[in-house]
Each structure stands twice: as C-alpha cells, then as structure tokens.
Amino acid sequence: MIRTIKESIIIISISVVAGLTANAISPKGVPLIGDYSDRLQVDSTTAAGQVKQERQKTKEGFIKPVNIPVDAAKKYFDDGALFIDGREPSEFAQGHIKGAINISYKEFKDLPPEKKSEIMKDIPKNRAIVSYCGGGECEISIDNAYEFAKIGYENVNIYLGGLLEWQSKSYPLNN
Amino acid sequence: MSFLSNRYFQLLLRLVIGGLFVYASLSKVFNQEEFAKAIYNYKLLPGELVNILAIVLPYIEFFAGIFLIFGIFKKGSSFLIGAMLIVFIIALTRAYVLGLDISCGCFSLETVSEKSDISQRIIEDILMLIGCILIYFNSDKKKLSINNN
Numbered sequence: 001m002i003r004t005i006k007e008s009i010i011i012i013s014i015s016v017v018a019g020l021t022a023n024a025i026s027p028k029g030v031p032l033i034g035d036y037s038d039r040l041q042v043d044s045t046t047a048a049g050q051v052k053q054e055r056q057k058t059k060e061g062f063i064k065p066v067n068i069p070v071d072a073a074k075k076y077f078d079d080g081a082l083f084i085d086g087r088e089p090s091e092f093a094q095g096h097i098k099g100a101i102n103i104s105y106k107e108f109k110d111l112p113p114e115k116k117s118e119i120m121k122d123i124p125k126n127r128a129i130v131s132y133c134g135g136g137e138c139e140i141s142i143d144n145a146y147e148f149a150k151i152g153y154e155n156v157n158i159y160l161g162g163l164l165e166w167q168s169k170s171y172p173l174n175n
Numbered sequence: 176m177s178f179l180s181n182r183y184f185q186l187l188l189r190l191v192i193g194g195l196f197v198y199a200s201l202s203k204v205f206n207q208e209e210f211a212k213a214i215y216n217y218k219l220l221p222g223e224l225v226n227i228l229a230i231v232l233p234y235i236e237f238f239a240g241i242f243l244i245f246g247i248f249k250k251g252s253s254f255l256i257g258a259m260l261i262v263f264i265i266a267l268t269r270a271y272v273l274g275l276d277i278s279c280g281c282f283s284l285e286t287v288s289e290k291s292d293i294s295q296r297i298i299e300d301i302l303m304l305i306g307c308i309l310i311y312f313n314s315d316k317k318k319l320s321i322n323n324n
Contacts (some may be wrong), residue, residue: 004311007251009243015234023230027207030229035220114301136274139216 044105056155065131065145065156073130073159074171081128081157086144097132097163098172105133105140108147116151135162180313188306189243193301196240196256203233217266235259249314257307264300267293 023029056064083100092102131145145158211229224236230286271293
C-alpha cells in the first residue's frame with residue numbers, strides 16, 4: 001500500500017507540473033479558479049424588468065450575455081426579439097419556439113470568426129437576441145450566446161429554461 | 176484462472192487500458208477551456224474546483240497511461256487509473272440517471288452525447304476497472320512466482 005501511495009504521489013506531482021505548464025502556454029488555457037457564476041440558473045421569480053440591467057463588458061472586450069427567466073423571455077418574444085435555437089437541425093425540425101432560427105452550436109462553434117459573422121450578417125449587431133436550447137440541463141444556450149457576443153452582438157440573452165419551460169407555459173411554438 | 180495472471184495477458188491489459196487513457200487524454204491536454212466546460216456540465220463540483228481539475232486530470236490520464244504501458248510504477252498507475260474510472264463511472268451513471276444533456280468529455284469534446292453513448296461508456300469503464308484491478312493485484316506477482324519456482 002505504501003508503494004501504491006508513493007507511486008501515485010509521483011505520478012500526480014508530474015501531472016500537476018505538466019498540467020500547470022501546459023495551461024500557462026496553451027491558447028485555450030483557463031484561470032486556475034473558474035468563474036461559472038453566469039451559468040447558474042436565474043431565479044424565475046425575477047421580474048422581467050430587472051434584466052434590463054447595465055450590460056457589462058468583459059476583459060476580452062465583448063458585451064456579456066445576460067441570463068433571463070421565462071417571463072423576460074416572453075417579453076422579448078412579444079417585443080420581436082430574435083430567438084436562436086442552438087440544438088442540432090434534426091431537433092430543431094421537430095419543434096421550436098415560434099419564429100426562432102436555428103444556429104447549431106455543434107456546427108457553429110469551430111467555424112472561424114469571419115464565417116460566423118458571414119452566417120449572421122443579416123442580423124443587426126444591436127438586435128435583441130435570445131439564445132436557447134432544449135432546456136432542463138441543456139447548456140448550449142450559454143455557449144452559443146457567448147459565441148454571438150464574441151462576434152459583436154450587444155444584446156444577447158440566455159434563456160436557460162429553454163424549449164421545455166416554454167412548452168410547459170403553452171407559449172407559441174412552430175411544430 | 177491462472178491465465179488472468181499470465182504475463183502476456185497482463186501485458187495486453189496494460190497496453191489496452193494504458194493506450195486508451197493516453198488516447199483519451201490527447202484531445203484534452205491542450206484544450207483546457209472545453210474540458211472545463213465538460214466537467215462543469217456534470218454539476219458534480221463547485222465552480223472553483225472545475226478549472227484546476229480540467230488542467231491536471233488530462234495529465235494524470237496521460238502519465239498514468241504511459242507508465243502503465245511501459246510497466247513503470249505499475250501499482251501507482253493502475254491504482255490511479257482505477258480510481259479515475261470509479262469517479263467516471265459514478266459521474267456518468269449520475270448523468271445518465273438524471274438525463275443530463277451533456278458532453279461526456281471522455282474521448283473527444285463533442286457538445287452533446289447521446290444517451291446510448293453514455294451507457295456504452297459506463298460499460299467500457301467497468302470493463303477497464305476490472306482490468307485495472309487484475310493489473311494491480313498482479314503487479315507484485317514476480318516475487319510470488321520466484322517463490323513458487
């Protein structure tokens with residue numbers, strides 16, 4: 001058992017050194033302590049008006065997407081915001097929020113920035129966008145929202161409740 | 176059951192399991208950002224710990240795999256790989272039961288894994304865990320065989 005512990009400590013030590021070094025030089029490196037606060041579920045009791053908070057600019061220079069609860073999403077819907085569904089085309093085809101367009105995160109994320117802008121060229125940068133996906137534990141709504149924000153969209157919102165919650169409220173759908 | 180401790184069988188086990196771990200680590204060793212997201216999505220760890228795990232875990236997979244293949248630190252590497260497999264099995268089973276719509280983060284960093292993929296991964300991990308246990312308990316066989324002869 002002592003041998004197991006000794007050997008494990010050696011392997012872990014090598015890995016820690018290698019990992020920290022690689023992270024420091026990797027272009028996809030991350031800070032040692034992550035900030036995942038914007039991935040928390042929003043409190044659905046938040047009044048719709050409260051999401052019109054000051055939008056923050058990130059260190060990278062894009063405007064941070066904002067999490068919105070279902071009532072705010074409905075308000076954006078009524079105001080004509082563009083809903084973008086991040087799921088795969090086959091899932092999108094089975095049903096989505098009425099009027100939504102499909103930009104599949106899986107296909108979109110690895111494209112070069114120029115190609116991303118090209119795909120979204122008809123959407124004005126200041127248009128209100130609501131990014132959503134299946135709902136439940138689905139998080140591509142967040143990842144997609146950051147993709148849009150990074151290419152310059154200024155009013156990006158994340159509707160984490162997604163299709164599941166939207167359906168449960170019997171809000172308008174395209175089937 | 177003596178074939179289980181046969182040295183060629185043991186070598187095969189080490190090559191397969193070590194090889195799979197090295198292979199699995201390769202897509203993650205320089206893609207900390209995506210792997211951190213994959214870990215976060217399992218919702219098992221507090222956010223503060225996600226990144227450090229995303230930084231170190233692929234390297235533990237890599238080095239433990241390399242050592243297992245070459246038969247260096249066999250006890251330590253099979254123990255660590257076994258321990259990682261137990262954690263993976265728990266995390267995957269939990270994700271499966273809860274129906275989390277996530278990237279497995281196993282071999283590649285695809286966005287969404289099918290549920291069937293997750294159950295297949297769980298089975299693979301259980302098989303590898305059995306292999307690891309066999310390697311671990313045979314890693315000081317040498318002394319025994321000398322005594323037996």
